[in-house]
Amino acid sequence: MLGFLFADANFPFSIVLTVILLLGIIEALALVTGLSLMGLLKDWDLADVDMDADIAGGGLTGLIGWLCLNRLPLLIWLVLAMTCFVIAGYSLNFLFITLLGQPLVQWMSVPLAIVGAALGCRFLGTPLADMLPKNESSALSIDELSGCVATITLGRAVKGNPSEALVKDQFQQKHYVLVEPETAGDEFIQGTQVVLIRRVGRVWSASQFTQ
Numbered sequence: 001m002l003g004f005l006f007a008d009a010n011f012p013f014s015i016v017l018t019v020i021l022l023l024g025i026i027e028a029l030a031l032v033t034g035l036s037l038m039g040l041l042k043d044w045d046l047a048d049v050d051m052d053a054d055i056a057g058g059g060l061t062g063l064i065g066w067l068c069l070n071r072l073p074l075l076i077w078l079v080l081a082m083t084c085f086v087i088a089g090y091s092l093n094f095l096f097i098t099l100l101g102q103p104l105v106q107w108m109s110v111p112l113a114i115v116g117a118a119l120g121c122r123f124l125g126t127p128l129a130d131m132l133p134k135n136e137s138s139a140l141s142i143d144e145l146s147g148c149v150a151t152i153t154l155g156r157a158v159k160g161n162p163s164e165a166l167v168k169d170q171f172q173q174k175h176y177v178l179v180e181p182e183t184a185g186d187e188f189i190q191g192t193q194v195v196l197i198r199r200v201g202r203v204w205s206a207s208q209f210t211q
Helices: 008-033 037-041 059-066 074-100 106-131
Strands: 149-154 163-168 174-181 193-200 203-208
Touching: 008 074, 008 106, 059 149, 074 106, 149 174, 174 193
Parallel strands: 174 203
Antiparallel strands: 149 163, 149 193, 163 174, 193 203
16 A cells, blocks of 8 residues: 555655644644644635626636635645545546556646646635634625625526526625526526525525616
8 A cells, every 4th residue: 555655656745745744743733832834825816806807807816716726625625625635636547557558748647637636626625614613703694695796706697507606795804605597588697787685595686777
C-alpha cells in the first residue's frame, strides 16, 4: 500500500496528501495555543467580489458559486479541494494499474484529478456547509428575506429548476439562495433581479423585479 501511495506516478498526490496531514497537525497544535488557522483565514471572504463587475458575464462570481467557495470557510474549502484531488488522483492510477498494468502519466492524471477536485467541491460543498454550525449574527434569518431583491448569479431558473441568487439583507450581509419563478413558463437568466416571495424547503419562489 505504501509503495502505491508514494510511487513516482503518484508523487503530486503524495505531496498534497502530506500537506493535508500537516495542516491537520498545525491546526491541532494551534488550537492548543488558542490560535487557529481557521480563525486567521476567516476574514478571507472570497464571496465578496464585485458583483456589478462580474454579474454580466458570469466571471469570478459564477465560478465562486459553482465551486461553493462562498459557502465554506476558506480553510475547510481548501482541505475539501485537496482531499478530492488526492482521492481522484489515486483512484485514477489504481484503476489504470488494475486494468492496464500501469498508471497514467502525470500530465494526464493531474489535470483529470483537478477536474475531480472541482466536481467534488461542487457536489460536496453545499452538503458540507449545511452540516457546519452557523454563527449567530445581527443579520436577518433566512425566512425574513421575503420581499428582498435578489440577483441571479448562476445558470437559468425556471419553475422546478431553481438557480442560485445573491441577496443582501438590511445589514448588508450576503445570502446565497436558490430561486425559481413563481409562475410556470417564466424564466430568470443570469443577472435578472427578482423579488423573493416565499420559501418552500431550500427554494424561494420569486417574481421579476420591476422599478
